[in-house]
Amino acid sequence: MSRPPTFTPPPCARARTLRTARGDFAVLDAAPRTDAHSTALLLPGYTGSKEDFIALLEPLADAGYRVVSVDGRGQYETEGTDRQERYAQEELARDVLAQAEVLGAPGDRIHLLGHSLGGQVARAAVLLDASPFRSLTLMSSGPAEVAPGQRDRIKMLADALRTLSMAEVWEAMRLLDPPQDADTGDGEDLRRRWLSHHPAQLVATGAQLSAEPDRVAELAALALPVHVVSGERDDVWPVELFDDMARRLGARRTTVEGAEHSPNTARPRETAAALVSFWDGH
Numbered sequence: 001m002s003r004p005p006t007f008t009p010p011p012c013a014r015a016r017t018l019r020t021a022r023g024d025f026a027v028l029d030a031a032p033r034t035d036a037h038s039t040a041l042l043l044p045g046y047t048g049s050k051e052d053f054i055a056l057l058e059p060l061a062d063a064g065y066r067v068v069s070v071d072g073r074g075q076y077e078t079e080g081t082d083r084q085e086r087y088a089q090e091e092l093a094r095d096v097l098a099q100a101e102v103l104g105a106p107g108d109r110i111h112l113l114g115h116s117l118g119g120q121v122a123r124a125a126v127l128l129d130a131s132p133f134r135s136l137t138l139m140s141s142g143p144a145e146v147a148p149g150q151r152d153r154i155k156m157l158a159d160a161l162r163t164l165s166m167a168e169v170w171e172a173m174r175l176l177d178p179p180q181d182a183d184t185g186d187g188e189d190l191r192r193r194w195l196s197h198h199p200a201q202l203v204a205t206g207a208q209l210s211a212e213p214d215r216v217a218e219l220a221a222l223a224l225p226v227h228v229v230s231g232e233r234d235d236v237w238p239v240e241l242f243d244d245m246a247r248r249l250g251a252r253r254t255t256v257e258g259a260e261h262s263p264n265t266a267r268p269r270e271t272a273a274a275l276v277s278f279w280d281g282h
Contacts, residue, residue: 002045002052002115002262007189010058018070020098026050026077027070030057036066038111038134038279039103043096044069045116045140045262046205049076049193052115055268056275063276065111068103072121074201076193087204093124100125100132111279113137115264116236117205120212123219130222135282137227137275140261142237143245144214150236154206161199170194216248226251227278231259231266252278 009015013030028050040060042053050069060067073095074080074087085091096112104110112133114122119141126136145151160169170191219226228246230239232255239255246253254274256263263271 002048002265003190004051004054004265005268006054007051007193009054012061013054013057013067018068018099018102020095020102022095022098023073024079025070025072025095025099027068028054028057030061030067032061032064032066034064037064039066039068039108040111040113040275040279041096041099041103042067042069043072043112043114043118043122044075045114045118046209047194047197047202048115048118051076051189051193052262053264056264056272059269059272060275063272063280065276065279068099070099072118072201074198076196080198080201082198082200084200084204087201089121089124089208090128092121092205093128096121096125097129097132104132109134111135111137111282113139113275114141115139116141116261117209120208123215126222126224127215127218130224133224135225135227135279136219137229137278138245138251139229139264139271140231140234140236140242142241143216143248145212146209146236147238151210154210158203158206161203166195166197166199216245220249225278225282227254227275228252229254229256229263229271229274231256231261231263233260236261254278 009028013028016029018025018027044052050071053069057067071078112122119138126133226249228242228251230242256267256270259266
């Protein structure tokens with residue numbers, strides 16, 4: 001679970017509702033002091049939310065980008081449903097295309113970034129229609145299914161969600177936290193976010209992470225600049241898979257020193273600098 005440093009957006013950002021043809025989505029919308037020269041859309045990972053990008057918003061806005069981070073369908077402050085088929089990957093990808101349609105200026109294209117699960121949804125979106133996008137950044141998001149240990153954890157969570165309430169599952173997860181994570185001062189915000197997630201979304205997207213096929217060749221066939229970003233270590237996908245995926249894509253590769261699965265929260269300044277360098281080139 002990503003742990004944002006705060007759930008309070010910086011002064012450059014405001015929480016609002018993004019209205020699209022496929023429904024309403026809760027977003028954080030950050031704007032530079034002068035006119036933005038480009039827009040970036042950021043998609044969070046499994047169990048995450050738009051707040052996972054809070055520490056990136058100010059440095060990216062300072063670099064001249066309008067940055068919109070979004071809660072996907074059934075995540076945190078965006079409404080969900082009990083119907084698991086509404087969280088099929090293609091459904092989530094079409095949500096992203098609807099968001100891009102609203103955010104993109106006429107004749108302009110936007111930068112798309114997805115973290116972890118969000119990266120695989122972003123990939124599915126550009127494979128459906130790459131025309132709204134100027135670039136794609138895959139952050140800590142691997143080429144196919146997650147590592148075996150993660151698949152085991154996802155199955156345990158899905159089994160628990162079928163019999164326990166979200167509150168009961170939260171308490172059980174807290175007992176499994178490493179000692180250094182037991183009291184980080186963010187517990188109530190994280191608990192509120194967890195309780196607001198829709199269980200059907202977690203079950204459906206967890207199943208996707210556990211069975212995602214390798215679509216790197218399809219992505220490589222698109223004329224779209226790609227950036228592969230990760231930390232030095234990752235327990236969801238081996239870092240070597242990110243290296244190989246970048247090679248297969250002919251993509252830019254950034255490894256953020258001192259970070260693990262969430263460089264966006266662990267090393268936000270360094271991560272933002274890498275994103276700006278890539279985006280400025282496109």
